[in-house]
Amino acid sequence: xxxxxxxxxxxxxxxxxxxxxxxxxxxxxxxxxxxxxxxxxxxxxxxxxxxxxxxxxxxxxxxxxxxxxxxxxxxxxxxxxxxxxxxxxxxxxxxxxxxxxxxxxxxxxxxxxxxxxxxxxxxxxxxxxxxxxxxxxxxxxxxxxxxxxxxxxxxxxx
Numbered sequence: 001x002x003x004x005x006x007x008x009x010x011x012x013x014x015x016x017x018x019x020x021x022x023x024x025x026x027x028x029x030x031x032x033x034x035x036x037x038x039x040x041x042x043x044x045x046x047x048x049x050x051x052x053x054x055x056x057x058x059x060x061x062x063x064x065x066x067x068x069x070x071x072x073x074x075x076x077x078x079x080x081x082x083x084x085x086x087x088x089x090x091x092x093x094x095x096x097x098x099x100x101x102x103x104x105x106x107x108x109x110x111x112x113x114x115x116x117x118x119x120x121x122x123x124x125x126x127x128x129x130x131x132x133x134x135x136x137x138x139x140x141x142x143x144x145x146x147x148x149x150x151x152x153x154x155x156x157x158x
Contacts, residue, residue: 046082051118051124054067054104058135060107060115060117061116062115063113063115068091079091103121104118
């Protein structure tokens, strides 16, 4: 039983529809969304958001929860949930992955406390250096204020 199939005349490139009074041709380019490109772009955007959050605090984060709190404050969503949506078990696993290599540094204290520090790449080094200068100036200004003689509440009568 052999059957021959003729070319279907209803292909996407040959059909058109009328929408809001205009002819809108439906061709395959309107529907060409490469899922890999979409995932890669979302993952890249998430990586940049994490890097920007890390770079905003030059002294680093004293815990993963402090980092998550700042990230939620900046971007309005939980980075742990986003990391899980990309297939990682946790945010910590995502941060330790090869994808984040060169953007985050981990230090573990003798107490077992985890510290997160930013690593600046070529694109962010200039901005990070400016943030460091600003941070150092603020620290120096606070030290100078602390070394000043405290203000006396007594009135001087002459």
